Amino acid sequence: MSAALDTETHIASSIRADAPPAILLDKVNKWYGSMHVLRDISLQVATGERVVVCGPSGSGKSTMIRCINRLEQHQEGRIVVDGTELTDDVRALDAIRREVGMVFQSFNLFPHLTILENCTLAPIWVRHMPKKEAEELAMHYLTRVKIPDQARKYPGQLSGGQQQRVAIARALCMKPKIMLFDEPTSALDPEMIKEVLDTMVGLAEDGMTMICVTHEMGFARQVADRVVFMDRGEVVEQGAPEQLFSNPSTERLQTFLSQILRGH
């Protein structure tokens, strides 16, 4: 499906081992009511590392990624992002959210604002950037995701793939250190998936720290430094994509891979 994604050659790793870890999860637990959705999740993501999280639906992968910028709150354990621990402290949270960009499955663009306004709102009000500068920045990133000519339109006038690329540009306009992708291609028609994945590959080439929840195995092969397989709220297995996909050591991952591959 992702034909132009070059799954054969893995892009060069940009992990900076000297820098402190970008994200650290230490024995994180979360419950919805009595349902235990995250069980003792421990995960460390280095600066510049690209992690792909996969697993069957309901395995807690979205919940985990949403805990990292506290769209969901964890109940036990520690989450440290860019050196700041996530607590009830609002200032710490604001600081983290400024540095962490997020892309959602359903785009979540603001439908009443133009594409340009979508991209400039946060830089102007959160980063206190002058309007002109914010617009130049937005046009820069909109050019990068290849839709500068749509800047004056409203999100409803764009295709799904274009909307998701705008959502990526919007997140990038905050110049985040870390990007989180929560199933960014799951709501897209097949012919639009590639344009979004290409954008993400470009981002990976620039050395962005990324965590990406996705089922796009071709993308994982090409981009990921590490693949994390989750099931029933646990990290079951993790490792380099080649090793994990060709030699799954657990039965759960074998089952999952066979289901995924049958679909392709």
Place this chain on the structure above:
Amino acid sequence: MSDIPLTTSVAGVPEAAAPRQPPALTTGPAAWLRANLFSSWLNTAVTLVLGYFIVRYAISFVDWAFINAIWSVENNQTQACRALKASADPGACWAVITEKHRFILFGTYPYEEHWRPAIVCLLFTGLYIVSAMRRFWRWELAIIWAVTLITIGILMWGGVFGLSYVPQERWGGLPITLILATFGLAFAFPLAILVALGRRSSMPAIRVLCIAYVELIRGVPLISLLFMASVMFPLFLPEGLNIDKLLRAQVAVILFAGAYLAEVVRGGLQALPKGQYEAAEALGLSYWQKTGFIILPQALRLVIPPLVNTFIGFFKDTSLVLIIGIFDLLTAGKTAIVEPAWQGFGVEVYIAISVIYFIYCFAMSRYSQNLEAELNRHRVR
């Protein structure tokens, strides 16, 4: 693989099909009549019967209201009107309006000073028109409001600039209705937004307070609130301190309208997808930035129809102040026909008052439809 659907869809389009006219008799007035009024024998019968009644009553109304009507009389001599009313072919006595219109519009305001409330009504109407125009939607509008409202206060009270002082007890008629409605909604709307946000707050104390406010106010009739404001409230005040009766009624109206509008606004807040809140939070917007830029602009657009519905309802509910003796438009109209010479001409007076209410309410309704279309343009491809 991704190419396949593309090519099939292109191949499926026939090349340059020539545009054709729609078949005859599916458009045009004749087709419309056939489809909507005469599509079956039953529909034809209903159409004919209803048509008969509509035409018949329209004719007798025109006869009554225009052809047989008396438009003015000399010196309160209403015998002609009474004779006409009792005759076999009755007519309206619009003379009551000609004679009493100034009392209906301005109540017991001193007769020589009627130009002052007249200007006030024009100022209010002008204020509505200016506020309705989108090109005036900027912060300067707040100054226009402040200046206009102060001018209105000066005109009504007087006592400065050589205007004679008119105590509030003598105000009446249309200005009272417009004052109650304008101040009522201007204060109730922001209050409602805060209460609606408060009901969804994560802080329990604020949430409980807002829920209590809405449920308490919504649970009692406006009339009992007005009674409380006019009778009970002064009992709690220290001796000698007396808050204006109109002001107390005004506060009651604001609180009442606020509770209803809050629920309407809350409906809009709840209708918004959760993703909008999350996207705003993920970008690092603060609570008030998120609310002001993302949530409210969308939520309020969604609830324009019920919002205007409530506005219109409250514009007319201001007439309930008659029970605490405030002279609004409706009360002034009722009082105008107390005089023996004019007793029995209520229909004419009520029709005239209805027309005034209708003009304001219909304008609001049309404007809201317009605004809805305008503001929701972004949803149209």
